[in-house]
Amino acid sequence: MLSCSAGATAGFSAKLIPQLQHDMGKHKYSTEMVSWVAAMASLALFFGNMISGYLMERLGRRASQILLSIFYIGGWTTIAFAGNIYFILLGRFITGFCQGWLGPLGPVFVGEISSPAYRGLFLAGLSLSIAIGVFMSHLFGTFVHWSHASLLCGMFPLIGCIVLYYAPESPSWLASKNQIDKCIESFNWYRGTSPAMKTELDKMLVDLSKKKVTKGKIETLSANIKKPEFWKPLCIMMIFFVITQLSGINVICAYTTDIMEELMGNKKYVDAVMLGTDILRCIALVIACILLRKIGRRPLAIFSGSLTSISLIILAIYLYLVKEHMIKHLSPVISLGLMGFYIAVSNLGIAPLPWNMVGEVFATETKGLASGISVMMTSIAFFGTVKTAPAMFESIGFHGTYLFYGLSTLLGTIFLYFCLPETRGKTLLQIEEHFRKPEKERNTQANETLLTDCKVHIPA
Structure with missing residues (x-):
């Protein structure tokens, strides 16, 4: 439910901005002011990321999410009862702040409470929930005024708060606080x-008992910055998050109406096409949840990244040929088909x-800090792509x-091919061990295990 609210935050501007622009004659909002409606939430992401790691370690995963849901309800309520655009911007800032707060917190919580067999499915479910939130915000904005749509979006964190109230705290966090x-x-x-x-629980308790509890972010960073199990995944995840934003996936959510109008050549059926692409996004993410259990992370990342870059480059070439009149008429079937293919493969x-x-x-000991830093990078990239998109549309x-x-995604996919490890079916301790040990040592250990197995099966 909290992830649905995060998706609603990202998608809300697609219907809010057109309604505000329609009222410009009455309220006389400047175009620059209205453009901040989309960017304000992404600007606040950074500040939410800054406190997320600290609060999830200090208060716990569950309590931090309950507090987050209260702020989220306040943000949506502020937008709903806003008497002018400044209160809308304030509400957008609060909801964006909560979206940034949830960024590292949600995956960490789900990763800690789920088993290796289902962890990929449940973590992918977070992205599916975000897509559902985008769809619901567009659906609400299509049929009701933005103020009423905001109240409906506020139901997501309210339900989430109730669910979390009855759910236990993360076992990993309780173990780190010696609450065995x-x-x-x-x-x-x-x-x-x-x-x-039971075996996994015993291993987790033994591993945590060997580690010293650190008191703050600075001490944690100083103690772990040189450890490969800290800086290797941190660098990979920071770049991975930037690649995701540079693929333009959130630009589509924020400016869906304008983009669909450009691809169709007119305003007719824009709302229907927008909701159709939202449904397509949800279907693609349902398929992703299934594939993550069967295929794994690394092959899916390379497959998706390659097709995403190809679809964007082909769409760019097609629109260029139409603009230069090498192709006589813009075909909505081709342009929307390429966009639909892009949305499907990217998700x-x-x-x-x-x-x-x-x-x-x-x-576990650095999860709050490292996840916060990683998601902080996507917040910066999120704001940069969403805020610069209108200027890029106008200039180039x-x-x-x-x-x-498309080119950014292609370069990012090449990086992932060489650096992204596979985590499917591995426990959190096995993944940590993967980064801790050098590749030569891992290969040597694997060869020794293989030789041992062979000796066991050789008859005397």
Whole structure:
């Protein structure tokens, strides 16, 4: 429910801005002022990221999310009862702040309470929830006034708050605070009491007992900055998040109406096409949830990144040929088909995977800090892409903007091919061990295990 609210925050401006522009004659809002309606939420993401890591370590994952939901309800209520555009901007800032707060917190919580077999499915479910939130905000804005739509969006964090009130705290966090009895009770509630689960619980408690509890971000950063299990996944995730934003996926959410109008050549059926693309995004993410269990993270990232870059480059070339009159008429079937293909393939991997993996790749003692830094990078990139998109559309055209996004995604996919590890089916401790040990040592250990197995099967 909180992720649905995050999606509604990202998609709300697509219907809010046209309604405000329609009222310009009455209220006389400047174009620059209205443009900040879309960018304000993404600007606030950074500040939410800054406190997220601290609060999730200080208060716990569950309590931090309950507090977050209260702020989220306040933000949506502020927008609903705003008497002028300044209160709308204030409400957008609060909801964007909460979206940034949730960024590292949600994946960390889900990653800690789910088993390796289902962790990928549940983490991908966060991205699906965001897509559903985008769709619902567009649906609300299509049929009701933005103030009423805001109140409806505020129901998401309200329901989330109620659910979290009755849910236990993360067992990993309880163990890190030496609350062993509560940790065991929580672990059993979330994961059951099978032998495999009991073994994982024992390993987690033993591993955490060996580590010293750090007191603050600076001390944690100083103690872990040279550890490969800290800086290796941190660098990978920071770049992965930037790649996702440079693919333009959130620009589509924020300026859906303008983009669809450009691709269709007229305003007719824009709302229907917008809702259709939202449904397509949700379907693609449902498929991604299934594929993540069967295929894994790394192959899906490379597959999705390659097709995303190809679709954007082809769309850019097509729009350029139309602009230069090498193609006589803009065909909505071709342009919308390419856009639909882009939305589908990008949401199969590039869009959900960073949020999926940020809850997996970091060690428990640095998870709050490292996930906060990682998501902070996507917040900066989010703001940059959303705020500069209108200027890019105007200066280099839609075709030039799509070409830039396509080439950026292509370069990012090449990076992921060489650097992104596979985490499917591995426990959090196994993933941490992967980054801790050098590649040569991992290969040597694997070879020794293979030789041992061979000796066991050789008859005397």
